[in-house]
Amino acid sequence: MGKRVSSASFITFSPAKIVFGYGSSGDVAEEVKLLRGSNCLVVTDPGVVAAGLLSAVEASLTTGGVSFVRYDKVEPEPRSHIIDEGAALYREKRCDVIIGIGGGSSLDVAKGISVLAANEGSILDYVGLNMVPHKGAPMILLPTTAGTGSEVTRGLVMTNEAQHVKCVVFTPYILPEVAVIDPELTVSMPPIVTADTGMDSLVHAIEAFVSTGATPMSDQWARKAIGLIGRYLPVACAKGSNREARYQLCMAALLSGLAFTNAGLGAVHALAYPLGTEYHMTHGRTNAIMLPHVMKFNLAGNPSKYRRIADLLGKDTDGLSDLSGARLSLDAVLDLLAAINVSCVIGDYRIPDSDLDLLVSGAMKQQRLFVPNPRDLSEDDVRSIYLHGFNPNW
Ligand SMILES: [Fe+2]
Missing domain, CATH: 1.20.1090.10 (Dehydroquinate synthase-like - alpha domain)
Incomplete structure (x- = not known):
């Protein structure tokens, strides 16, 4: 009898690089430099700031000589205009790398800003499957919860406030260059x-x-x-x-x-x-x-x-x-x-x-x-x- 051979064909998407381990968020500046960045937009929410979860990342950037601007207006179930405003700030400050740090909402907003760094208009223009024509700005994503998996996914979820509905931008272009998963950032979760x-x-x-x-x-x-x-x-x-x-x-x-x-x-x-x-x-x-x-x-x-x-x-x-x-x-x-x-x-x-x-x-x-x-x-x-x-x- 012949040996059974598995024959399923499949395609797998994932980020280019995954860095995992306690303390890994303290090495973010190195990742920025490997991406040839020098001026980051740090995308997060007020809860992450209040919990002190930015300190390791921002200390790494400061020590590493990487400048950064903080955008901390992310809200739960983010409305699309939060992404549009972040993208305007990214352009105004002439940033070259996006660092998203937080729960799924912060990471999704970071992904949306990345899209708009290379594509005109509002993020609502790109809702659906593979509607994004150009790869956006490089991203490093750091989750502070153990849940959404947004740091490794091809989707971002936001609220279309006019239609009162959740909608999704789905494209491989929003996989980050680097996912940094530091369990230390999750230890203080209630x-x-x-x-x-x-x-x-x-x-x-x-x-x-x-x-x-x-x-x-x-x-x-x-x-x-x-x-x-x-x-x-x-x-x-x-x-x-x-x-x-x-x-x-x-x-x-x-x-x-x-x-x-x-x-x-x-x-x-x-x-x-x-x-x-x-x-x-x-x-x-x-x-x-x-x-x-x-x-x-x-x-x-x-x-x-x-x-x-x-x-x-x-x-x-x-x-x-x-x-x-x-x-x-x-x-x-x-x-x-x-x-x-x-x-x-x-x-x-x-x-x-x-x-x-x-x-x-x-x-x-x-x-x-x-x-x-x-x-x-x-x-x-x-x-x-x-x-x-x-x-x-x-
Ligand atoms: Fe989910």
Whole structure:
């Protein structure tokens, strides 16, 4: 009998360089010089400044003789004009490298400014897949949370304030030249931020793993990330100073970011977005809320992979059918949410069920995320998933 040969063809995108480890943010000036930069725009938000998380980066730049201008107007769920204003500052100050430091919003704004450094107009002109004609300014991205994976992804998410909707610029041109992941920057995250961003990361890994666009490489990353998050997220929420847990969760966020930027996301993100735009909840929390409800619906779409998720999260699926094993992945996620004190009942967030139509219409605007989802969704399906979110019946 001949040897079995794997034959799947696939393409993988990633940043040119990933620097990972405690203390790595203190070497940013070297990275700027390798990019032949001398005048950086540091893009961040007021919370990062207040937490003192810029100090290592700015000390490195000062010591290294690199000048910089700070742009710290980034807001949660950033509106498009925040990117446009940052790009105007980049041009006015004649910067040559962008350093994004913060959560997903800061990194996404940095990516948008990079686009506008080489392309005219507003960032809203480039919404969609591969709509950016020219590669933008070089970027170094440093996450301060272990969640979004934005430092390694091809997408940026922003709010179109006029249309009151989340929109995405998706292009390989916004992969950074360098991603610098320093777990030290995440150690001071409070438990609630650790929980929300960690759940975002878990959703990235799970959605990538069950996606119709999954590749052998994205599967490797997703599997590793799921196992790490299941093991270390409760630990980091319970004891934020646990440096091993912080290290492993940064690793998981990186791997899940690489996984989903290559495999795609799914219905959890689609149904989570309206909770973010309508009620100004964090992206991670909205994903955490919707994950088990969407999983319950999705199980039949890829039972063998959901069974594997159950294994990775510590459940014993030996001797079970794929569907029975898959069901245990749901139990594992509910156990994890309980361990980190996160409710997945929509009503617990003061959202009235009379807003159901608003949620359904918001989710239906995210059709692009339905494409890689392992099970097709109709509008009625979306409605029943939200109804389950209001009145869970596990
Ligand atoms: Fe996400």
